[in-house]
Amino acid sequence: MSPPDHAETPEPDQGEAPGAAGDGIVVAPMRPRHLQGVVALEAATNARPWSERLFRDELRMPASRHYLVALCDHVVVGYCGLMATPDGGHITTLAVDSEVRRAGIASRLLLVQLRAAVERGLTAVTLEVRITNRPAQELYRRFGFAPGGIRRGYYQDNREDALIMWSHDLDLPEQEARLDSIEAALRSPLVALEPTEPTRRALR
Ligand SMILES: CC(C)(COP(=O)(O)OP(=O)(O)OC[C@H]1O[C@@H](n2cnc3c(N)ncnc32)[C@H](O)[C@@H]1OP(=O)(O)O)[C@@H](O)C(=O)NCCC(=O)NCCS
Numbered sequence: 001m002s003p004p005d006h007a008e009t010p011e012p013d014q015g016e017a018p019g020a021a022g023d024g025i026v027v028a029p030m031r032p033r034h035l036q037g038v039v040a041l042e043a044a045t046n047a048r049p050w051s052e053r054l055f056r057d058e059l060r061m062p063a064s065r066h067y068l069v070a071l072c073d074h075v076v077v078g079y080c081g082l083m084a085t086p087d088g089g090h091i092t093t094l095a096v097d098s099e100v101r102r103a104g105i106a107s108r109l110l111l112v113q114l115r116a117a118v119e120r121g122l123t124a125v126t127l128e129v130r131i132t133n134r135p136a137q138e139l140y141r142r143f144g145f146a147p148g149g150i151r152r153g154y155y156q157d158n159r160e161d162a163l164i165m166w167s168h169d170l171d172l173p174e175q176e177a178r179l180d181s182i183e184a185a186l187r188s189p190l191v192a193l194e195p196t197e198p199t200r201r202a203l204r
Pocket residue numbers: 045093094095096097100101102103104105106107108128129130133134135136138139140142
């Protein structure tokens with residue numbers, strides 16, 4: 001899998017390359033140094049892309065936000081965000097570079113994200129997805145999300161409706177088993193960097 005152009009400078013203390021296995025995808029906490037790659041991918045993916053500043057602001061709220069990147073040779077090839085609310089988790093964003101789709105990268109991100117949600121004590125996660133976005137809906141369905149309603153005209157670029165999806169009972173053994181079987185079907189082992197201790201402390 002060859003990474004696209006917007007390569008970041010590797011940081012030797014990160015241990016990403018040694019930790020990589022198989023196709024070399026590593027899921028890691030999103031950091032400011034990843035934002036150049038994230039914003040480039042965001043601009044290529046969304047009609048109304050989030051700005052770097054917006055991502056930066058999100059990263060400043062680790063108590064209620066959890067952002068991940070998927071890296072291939074230190075290049076951002078995907079990202080996923082989660083916001084914790086009193087009603088549960090909310091997937092705020094998910095995207096994978098169009099050059100490397102259908103290789104299980106979104107699945108890796110969601111596996112780590114949903115397990116992190118459970119670690120935070122969240123038992124339900126919701127999201128909005130364009131009503132015409134069948135690939136994403138199919139992905140979420142595999143992860144146990146089910147339709148829960150429609151938000152009319154939710155997307156400002158074309159007034160498209162959003163399908164609201166929910167995954168409940170994240171902490172139940174059935175859901176754990178679902179995630180384990182998705183992980184077992186990946187074509188190479190899931191490699192995920194743990195947050196550092198200061199980040200863990202900020203989350204408590
Ligand atoms: C949706 C998206 C994140 C999927 O990323 P991905 O890395 O290609 O997804 P994965 O390879 O992990 O796919 C896992 C499963 O999801 C489903 N899926 C993914 N893409 C699909 C497609 N184009 N058509 C049908 N099913 C699809 C399949 O069940 C797939 O499993 P399979 O490949 O074994 O059949 C990616 O297409 C993307 O970035 N799209 C644009 C942004 C977007 O729509 N984000 C979601 C906003 S709510």
